[in-house]
Amino acid sequence: MNKNPIFNSQKSQVLEALKQDYFQMTPQLQRNWTPQQHEKNRLSRSLAAFAIANLADITPTQAANSIINGENDNGIDAIYFDRMKNLLLLVQAKAGNAPNMGDNKKFCDGIRDLVHERFQKFNDGFTRLQQDVEDALNTNGVKIVGCNIYLDESLSSHVIADLNQLETELNQFDRRFEWRDLNIGITHGWLTAKQAIAPIDVVLTLENWHCLDLPRRAFYGLVKASELASLYQQHNKSLFEKNIRYYLGTEDVNLAIAETVKEQPSELFYLNNGLTITCSAISLPSGHKQESTQFTLRGFSVVNGAQTVGAIASVYNANGSISADAKLLVTIIELGTETDNIGKKITGARNRQNAVRDVYFAALDPNQERLRQECMVSNIVYEYRPSAERNQHAITIEQAAIALACFSGNTEILVGSKERN
Structure with a gap:
């Protein structure tokens, strides 16, 4: 055997x-x-x-x-x-x-x-x-x-x-x-x-946009908050598959974003850091105008700004609409074949500019996704990316780490894992 x-x-x-x-x-x-x-x-x-x-x-x-x-x-x-x-x-x-x-x-x-x-x-x-x-x-x-x-x-x-x-x-x-x-x-x-999450394709309208060609193609411009809310309604967590975390719900910073969207929509651009989006390919129509263009984004993921999108969606869910004046800056980066692992570098760098827990960066480790897929084969839910939508029957990465520490038989590792959690 x-x-x-x-x-x-x-x-x-x-x-x-x-x-x-x-x-x-x-x-x-x-x-x-x-x-x-x-x-x-x-x-x-x-x-x-x-x-x-x-x-x-x-x-x-x-x-x-x-x-x-x-x-x-x-x-x-x-x-x-x-x-x-x-x-x-x-x-x-x-x-x-x-x-x-x-x-x-x-x-x-x-x-x-x-x-x-x-x-x-x-x-x-x-x-x-x-x-x-x-x-x-x-x-x-x-x-x-x-x-x-x-x-x-x-x-x-x-x-x-x-x-x-x-x-x-x-x-x-x-x-x-x-x-x-x-x-x-x-x-x-x-x-x-079969347990892998398929990449999504998204159509997103950018206003007053500009483009960088080298060393890789990127576009930046304004996007309406209402359009982001619509995307969240359609795709939910799939919008953030290459992010280090999902929307975490009613944390203080998210409540502040939601308050701005409701009470001061025209100030959202000035009070928010904006979004970073990566995708495998970007295409736009031949008749594009920089004032407003619908971009087709293949392999779409919000790699920085999940809390912003989630907070905007929470306002839409509560009120049924969002002011057309609520807009924010978005940067879209085309990864192409990504032979240089640039996608993970962008996600890591852009998220280190904000206060996040070290454990969140486990989401960039491909072994965590492998473990999630292997667990799902046996209908075991393993969550390594934090989210407000917790599955009560799921095993979290923190719980898994403590379990491994217990199996190690090493007291120092066990105490250290408890202190970190």
């Missing part, structure tokens, strides 16, 4: 997902097996469908139709012709250790039989999909992809050697075949990727 706790945790989450999402579509086979044997078989068939669903980006129900696992499957557990990507996907699945040389030999021989159209060597499940296979083999440019998916860390060197030999053999005249190693890291990664 693998003693790596991360490996065991990942495996448990994958197995639970297979049971929850695929078992209803992979009923027990009519075999005189023990309950344990039936479960192992259903897990492997479910894992094959899980691979197809993620590789071809189709639903679990569609993927379940690709399963041919059973007697005389010729080493292939699932087949799917992805006509959009021009791929013929062939899967061998093991819901446990990596396939051994014998398992892999059956898989390689099955692929050879399929490529050479020796279809009589396959079972009735294959007959159901035979037309798709024939279509694939008769379509120019189709890539045949042999996939080993399993809940272990790596394939053996002997298995890899046999797969490489098969690749060389089938690609003698044309590159028509490749193999993929779908180990536990990749399989679990598919689960966590």
